[in-house]
Amino acid sequence: MNAVVIEGAHVVTVAGEEYPDGHIVAAGGRITAVGPGAAPPTAGARRVDGRGRLATPGLVNTHNHLYQWATQGLFTDGTLFEWLVGSYDIWHRLDAEVVAGTALAGLGWLALSGCTTASDHHYIFPSGRGDITAAEVEAAHRVGIRLDLARGSMDRGRSAGGLPPDSVVEATGDALAATQAAIDAHHDPAPESMTRVAVAPCSPFSVTRELMTGAAELARSAGVRLHTHLAETLDEEERCRAEFGRTPVEYAEELGWLGPDVWFAHAVHLSDAAVARIAATGTGVAHCPSSNARLGAGICPTTELLAAGATVGLGVDGPASSELTGLAGEIRQAVLMARARSGPQAMSARQALHMATLGGAGCLGRAAEIGSLEPGKLADIALWRVDGYGRDVIADPVVALAFGPPPPLDLLLVGGAPVVENGELRTVPADEAARAGRAARARLLQEANR
Numbered sequence: 001m002n003a004v005v006i007e008g009a010h011v012v013t014v015a016g017e018e019y020p021d022g023h024i025v026a027a028g029g030r031i032t033a034v035g036p037g038a039a040p041p042t043a044g045a046r047r048v049d050g051r052g053r054l055a056t057p058g059l060v061n062t063h064n065h066l067y068q069w070a071t072q073g074l075f076t077d078g079t080l081f082e083w084l085v086g087s088y089d090i091w092h093r094l095d096a097e098v099v100a101g102t103a104l105a106g107l108g109w110l111a112l113s114g115c116t117t118a119s120d121h122h123y124i125f126p127s128g129r130g131d132i133t134a135a136e137v138e139a140a141h142r143v144g145i146r147l148d149l150a151r152g153s154m155d156r157g158r159s160a161g162g163l164p165p166d167s168v169v170e171a172t173g174d175a176l177a178a179t180q181a182a183i184d185a186h187h188d189p190a191p192e193s194m195t196r197v198a199v200a201p202c203s204p205f206s207v208t209r210e211l212m213t214g215a216a217e218l219a220r221s222a223g224v225r226l227h228t229h230l231a232e233t234l235d236e237e238e239r240c241r242a243e244f245g246r247t248p249v250e251y252a253e254e255l256g257w258l259g260p261d262v263w264f265a266h267a268v269h270l271s272d273a274a275v276a277r278i279a280a281t282g283t284g285v286a287h288c289p290s291s292n293a294r295l296g297a298g299i300c301p302t303t304e305l306l307a308a309g310a311t312v313g314l315g316v317d318g319p320a321s322s323e324l325t326g327l328a329g330e331i332r333q334a335v336l337m338a339r340a341r342s343g344p345q346a347m348s349a350r351q352a353l354h355m356a357t358l359g360g361a362g363c364l365g366r367a368a369e370i371g372s373l374e375p376g377k378l379a380d381i382a383l384w385r386v387d388g389y390g391r392d393v394i395a396d397p398v399v400a401l402a403f404g405p406p407p408p409l410d411l412l413l414v415g416g417a418p419v420v421e422n423g424e425l426r427t428v429p430a431d432e433a434a435r436a437g438r439a440a441r442a443r444l445l446q447e448a449n450r
Contacts, residue, residue: 009050058116123152
């Protein structure tokens with residue numbers, strides 16, 4: 001792989017240093033030099049003029065549901081539970097062909113928003129509908145961004161008091177076996193890995209206690225991470241108290257689901273005690289501000305979590321609850337939501353960028369590899385144009401990124417390889433990704449109406 005030299009950019013390492021006129025050198029898929037001024041001589045390197053541009057680490061998406069690309073714009077006025085019940089009546093007809101299309105469209109969209117690593121929580125596996133996991137992994141390989149596949153599961157259908165229809169749940173043992181098979185087939189623990197697998201039962205109201213505890217045992221024996229939805233709505237809080245006699249965080253801790261190998265999606269409704277336990281145990285949180293607002297779920301207490309020392313990343317959540325949300329836009333949303341909740345000093349532009357990069361890498365257990373621009377780390381780099389109309393009057397380019405609409409993406413490198421250039425996908429044509437998404441939606445809705 002050819003070396004790449006970026007010069008003249010405002011370089012934000014996120015690790016602490018910033019260089020208003022700096023350079024980055026990458027070779028062999030890794031960053032070899034970062035600093036002020038001109039780059040050291042690098043023979044045969046591709047040279048990129050970074051003047052008028054902001055260089056950041058590639059963004060890290062800590063929570064997504066790519067299959068939901070096919071059901072955007074539906075059930076727009078429902079609560080989370082109402083939205084889920086209506087959506088499940090469509091999602092139960094998912095198959096590998098649909099997922100291939102939604103993953104290609106969704107991952108391409110994420111790349112165009114500066115994302116170099118995406119965690120996708122997929123938990124719907126109708127029987128006899130093809131190899132859904134393999135279809136998603138193949139789409140990620142084509143787009144060229146890193147995939148953290150959170151292999152989800154549900155074993156508690158409506159007949160057992162859960163939300164999903166029985167047609168999309170698995171038997172407990174089958175779910176654990178299929179999760180182990182996904183790890184065996186796709187998980188790559190190498191530092192430069194393009195695909196990793198996490199164990200990810202869907203949520204306390206669609207999963208039995210046996211599946212939650214079995215999942216924790218499986219993940220720890222396999223050396224992979226744990227992920228689930230938690231504390232997203234007040235309905236969930238009330239249901240957990242009524243059914244388990246615990247708050248969601250208390251229930252999770254009882255089941256062995258707090259620790260540095262765990263991250264939760266949402267974590268909106270947390271008491272002071274819950275914030276303290278999450279921070280003290282090293283548990284991560286995927287903050288999804290747009291989705292939480294769209295569903296009227298509330299606002300995650302990010303200010304309190306960060307002050308307590310918790311690891312917090314950003315996630316776009318599913319396209320069906322956060323239509324066409326790009327990860328760069330969630331930086332702005334995180335700032336605005338924190339300030340709407342707790343005042344103008346609640347979150348800075350740089351804190352939000354940290355969540356979108358190094359915080360997200362910490363949630364996924366990859367902070368040693370990605371999330372900051374440092375020698376030795378993987379060359380996952382986003383280069384943003386901050387010299388255009390409107391942005392050229394903002395002196396601080398990080399504020400330009402975080403406070404306004406996302407700037408144009410000039411270049412996106414994953415392991416030093418270009419995925420986006422001049423705002424266009426280079427790995428998969430954008431019109432092909434869009435067609436795949438439209439075809440997936442048409443197929444799924446047709447199947448659901450049978």
